[in-house]
Amino acid sequence: MGDLLGNLEAYIRTLPKVDVRVALAQASLAGDPPMRADAEATQADRDLFEDEKVCAHQVGVPTAGGFTCFMDGMQRPRGPIYINSPVPILYGYIAAVIRTRGSDKKMRTLPGFHVVDEALYLPKKIAQQHGIEISGVTVVDTGDVDAIEHPLALAQAAHDKISTVRGRLESKIASEWVSRPPCDGWLLVDGSLQADYGEADIAGVTKSHSTQYLTWEEQQVALALKPGERSSAFVPIVKGGRRPVCSWYLRMHPSEGKDPYFGLIRVEIPRSSRALDMVDEISRWLLAERAPLSLPDSRWDKMIYPIRDCELYMKSLAPSHTSLDAQLMRLSAIAASE
């Protein structure tokens, strides 16, 4: 990790007049604030990939062994920081990792597959209008969207940008893995597949169900799935475009008496020629990953343990909220000291 905030401090000290304000956001219980997309429900469409109508399938006895690599990403935004203007500047730390499970069942990081990125996120054009031209640090422009000149809207745009960059980072290392798989077995990524991976051995698991692909009647079938059952496979359609994946719902844990989404995940694999043949087998692999449980993570019903392992690994190496906040507070103290 570079000394981005240190360099920012050095830059601020070069300014003739300094008025730095820092808003320290509280960390969420899960550790990091959720992405906006996670919170908003949207309706999409689908093409059925099998069956004439959505129905439940027994996938068979869980069998371990198919997945050998696991990928996850993280983001840690802090701020915003205001330097002599109401333009919000966000600090963003993002990381992605692929961890592999050896024959000893222990998780290790694949060499070269842990990447981090640290940058300041701000709308460059608007910032320049307010005389802010930060040098000496990595800056990501958040102004490529039509944002209104409102600090809160600009801050949200920065948050969204951080999520986007994180997605790109994950996509990048997933593509690297696919282009030259370092080991046998499948790669399981946390979230949707971001690209067309052709015939590659890669699968994605989505825990959030904010985007609904099935019709209301079809949803009843998915929500009524029992443990070890999956829905019919379908092709998600987003904004009119068929995504290059084959997807299905899978119930990991019984949900009686609980939220209907409890233990329900959506799986994606590349829409390859063998995709349909793999649906049940991959479902069985996933069911086998129910142990060990990912507790105490609150998403344990949908999160498989190796993904939690990836998350813990990245968090252990990320700068802590406390140290980041301390560095940001130093920035706000500059004005007071001068």
Next chain:
Amino acid sequence: MQNDTLPIGRVVATEAKPSTAYSFSFWTADDSKVGIGTLVVVRTENVEVFGVVVEGFGFTDLGSPLHDYIGSEGDPNTEPPTLRPEIKLYSAAVLRVEPEEPLQPVPVGPVYLADDVAVARALRMDAYVGKSEIPVGLYQNGDLLSPVYLDSEFLLGPEAAHLNITGVSGLATKTSSIEFVLQSIFSHFREDVAVVCFNVKGCDMLFLDFPASPPEEYKYKQLYIDNNIQEIPVEDIEKYDKLNTPCQPFEKVYYYAPYKFDRLNLNTLRTHPDLIGSVKPLSWGLQDILEYTEVVLNRDDVDAKADALIQYIRQRVVGQISKVGEQECEVRNFQHLNAWFDAVLREMEESNRTEWKTHHYATIRKVFNRLTNLSTRYEGLISPDEYSSDLPWGTFEDRGVYVIDVAKLDAQAQDLVFTRVVSKLREHLEAGNLGVKHVIVVVDELNKYAPSDGQESYLKQTLLDISERGRYLGLVLFSAQQFRSQVHKRVVGNSATCLYGRMDMDELATPGYQVLTSATKEKLATLSKGQLMIRHPHFNQPIFVKFPRPNVLRGPDGIKMFPPADDLPLDEAVYRNLCTLNPDLSRNEIKDIVASADDDEETKRAMHVTLQRRPDDPVAYFRNSIKKKANIAATPDAAPVVIQSVDHDVDPFERI
């Protein structure tokens, strides 16, 4: 395989469990060879911290056992595809920090195993190695074995002294470790030193002069093979090499044992014909024990009046010519003392007086009863005649081991032996005429002899005295017991060096062990043979070491090879005893002399006189001693009380 130059762990500090100046935590790789007692070094750019592992923790990210149960569907045969990461986290206590100032919390940094040099620095041994080091064992760090040294100035004085060892019985750790430390002292201590061992039970210390592993040409080699005696293992011999200590038995060992009641056969298990010649009798006469009457008499017996009379007898009667009325007496043994008392009481009765020299008749009668009874009560140890066979006061040998076998004596006789021997040692060390400057007194079963509760005894007082004042004199106590908590606090408290073998959990639960972590206690409860925990003034934390088995024949093996002989009949016993003066004596000649004597007691007396005088011609002297008695011709050697008429008007004690 670990590379010794690579870190084996990293210090971690959290708000909940921060590092302090005296403790820190670190995690290690799964395959690291760290365990409880391991010495480690934290090295950063500015500071080196030496520590010893005192506690270990292993855990995963599992929040509750229930989570694992649920994840396994309640089936223990389930094997999850992924193993949770398991951390091994250790707590270490700081032994030393360099530089020592400023004393700050241990920094976060890499942790290394301590090598030989680091071990020496961690335990502050660099201050005395080369000057006063005594190897005590090997500290094992992974595959490394590093010597651990005690400082003789803190083991044998004058800075501090005494060694105490605690451990359960049956593992031979206590006796073995003391034997090894003694051997180590003999080969490394730079001043002269002797050892007085009290063999208080069985045959523990009766074969210190025999090797466990005999050399090829050894006289008894075949006997070792026949009895399947376990030799010193090769790894133990390597330990001796590492500790630069010779793997050999003690060279100069002298055994002492009292006689049995028959005053012919020695009261010891070392009575095999091949060995009995090396055991000297321990026998004291009236003059030897009179100053210890408070030990041998019941405390209730010796009131102020009785004590005054005893002091009078000591100062004015024994060993000199005194007068009772008109009679002149010379008292040199119990027989003479009996006659003296007879004379005093007779005179009082004849003159119808109730007091004699201010002593009341009843007091005299009481002291008479008690004193004259001693040679009967302590028969075998206290001689009725003036025969005395004692330790070589004044001519103790450097590196000599003097073993006094009191195992078969009753508690009161043991009390007398301990008290007198230690008193004499102290007396001679104070006068500087013992023959050596330092004496180590070895006592086992301290629970029994210096208990934390129970009645005060002279032996307990003696042990307290050694432990509190001995180091100034060069008198050092090496003691052992099974339960340290049951030993008088001042005895163990004054012991600067403490060794701990395998301990009983009940004992570890007593308050004296509260300073130890639960992991250290667990380790103490499971120590195997040859392992010890050491506390020494230079080490600010207990250290675990391994020590080699001493190359000394174990007591039970010795008994197997040299079974004790049956008690000998009078003639044979006399012959054997006199052979200690000259092994070429004729058995028949001695037996003829014994057969010609009228009285067995007289034969024994003559034998003792001969043994004491050590004449050039023992047979002739022995014969003459018997003849003289037969002719009732008093000799200076066996003079009975001589009673002569004296002037009644002269009272030699009138000043009293």
